[in-house]
Amino acid sequence: MRIGELAERTGVPAATIKYYLREHLLQAGAHGEGNTVEYGPEHVHRLTLIRALSETAGLSVAQIGEVLTVLARHPESAFQALGATLAATHRDPTFSLASEGTTEAAERTVDQLLNEYGWAEVAPPMYRDALVTALTAFYRLGNPDPQEVLGHYADAAAALASADMEAIAEATKIEGVDVEQAVTATVLGETVFAALRRIAHIAASARTQASQGPSGTI
Amino acid sequence: MRIGELAERTGVPAATIKYYLREHLLQAGAHGEGNTVEYGPEHVHRLTLIRALSETAGLSVAQIGEVLTVLARHPESAFQALGATLAATHRDPTFSLASEGTTEAAERTVDQLLNEYGWAEVAPPMYRDALVTALTAFYRLGNPDPQEVLGHYADAAAALASADMEAIAEATKIEGVDVEQAVTATVLGETVFAALRRIAHIAASARTQASQGPSGTI
Incomplete structure (x- = not known):
């Protein structure tokens, strides 16, 4: 055509x-x-x-170029391609708070969490830094210790990662589904999950409001 | 000063x-x-x-203005403020795929999921549309039915929302922690979770690679 x-x-x-x-x-x-x-x-x-x-997925032209390069380079291993894609598509925010020193409490909390989940060895420094920066902001705003919530977050992240790995392993067994599709599905998954998380929050927040509201109903 | x-x-x-x-x-x-x-x-x-x-959290000046307005307007209810903040901070992507018609299969799958989790009534149209658009792209790329993965995603989203609601309810009981802090913590939580999800993926992908690699180890 x-x-x-x-x-x-x-x-x-x-x-x-x-x-x-x-x-x-x-x-x-x-x-x-x-x-x-x-x-x-x-x-x-x-x-x-x-x-x-x-x-x-909201990637820039440069990021799409990197994903396509990764896919061309690792046509044999979906998991290798996925790792490389996740690194290539990281939206690098200007974490300038970090440059002015993060708090020790934030560093300690993050390293403890990564150790506990067996992630310390493989976590790329940029993600660890993103966590430390976010937690530093969290503490600076005077919030209480988020240990428990962080555990829930890490559990959910681990569950999602397992689900995605299983889906990729299944998909690449089906004839006609290739590494490119499996990896793209995982990238699209981020958008899907973000939307679901917002919906779940709104639903949970409406429920809590209804049960706690002054009149007992919305 | x-x-x-x-x-x-x-x-x-x-x-x-x-x-x-x-x-x-x-x-x-x-x-x-x-x-x-x-x-x-x-x-x-x-x-x-x-x-x-x-x-x-990566918000624009206009979005920050909206969050501050919401916080000033709802100083009494953390959950009302949270709902309004989530709506204000939605990064609106240019979902132009949607304008050319999404597939019926995607619409059906999304509506079924939202009904199953009791989210159909409260889900803002923009999030439902985001899901339909992402799923349409997913199907168009020739991927197999993602029903099972979607269920895992929805479960994880629901678990995170509950954890956040509990944390907010706890935090607002502590003297000196106000609605502003509780809501900001939830917005920061998105960044924290995104980083944790990337780390969990890289860890799971390394593990799967090690167990499936041709040599049996990396």
Whole structure:
């Protein structure tokens, strides 16, 4: 198909397709008759993947490029590709609080937690630092010790990770499902979980309000 | 204290403090002797709060303004404030996939899930739409039915929400901890959980790789 049809079938404007071609996110088409360029199902698939990563998972063009590179480099191991993707897609916030010194209490709490869950060895420094920074802000605002909540958070994170690993292991056993799909599903999973978490909060908050409200009902 | 000392104590540059004053994120100081303006502990606290929301939770100045408005409006109910804050801080992605029609399968799966967990009534349309969009992308990429993983996600979301509600209920019973702190802690919690989830994934992925790798070890 020509670029016009590719644009129509994927919902990506032709100008954007040309941009992705220039940025090497999208593989080049084949030269057809005369001066035409032909695109096939692999282009439709790649554009669907790019849209999912960009629109649903919120990644930048540079981050999508990194994910695609990782996928091309590790076509044999879903778990290797996943690890590399998670590192590539980390949205690096400007944790400038950290540069001014985090509190010792925050450092201690985070290291204790990571040790307890057996994560200390594998946790990338940027995630550990993100935790220390968030906890420092938490303490500075005068909040009480969050030990118990942190345990609940870590339990939930471990449960999600196991569920994702099982799903990837299952999916890659099914014919036609490849590493790329399995990894993308996990990235999309972050968006899905964030939405579910907001909904669960709103529901729990409405319930608690109803049971504690002055009139007993909302 | 004068603006210079306020800047030093909070790590926020004087120019940024002036910007926050103009945007009404920070309350005005008191007029001191001569033409001076004096700031107090309430300004230090507010700046710490703004930094936490901006740097750790990644909110924009406009979103911080909304959170502060919500907190000023609902000083009596932590749960009301929390619900309003979650709505105000939703980072609205450009879900343009949705505008081109999501698949019926995705709609059905999402509605079934929300019904099952008793969330259908309270789920704001934007979160339901986010779920449908993510699932549509998931199906379009040729992935198998995610029913089981979705259940695990929903269970984890419900567990986190309960843990947060308990923590808020506990915290607001402690003298000196106010609604503002409780709500901010929940917003910071999103950052904390995101980092923990990444770490848990990397750990689980390393473990699975080790048990499945060709050599049996990494």
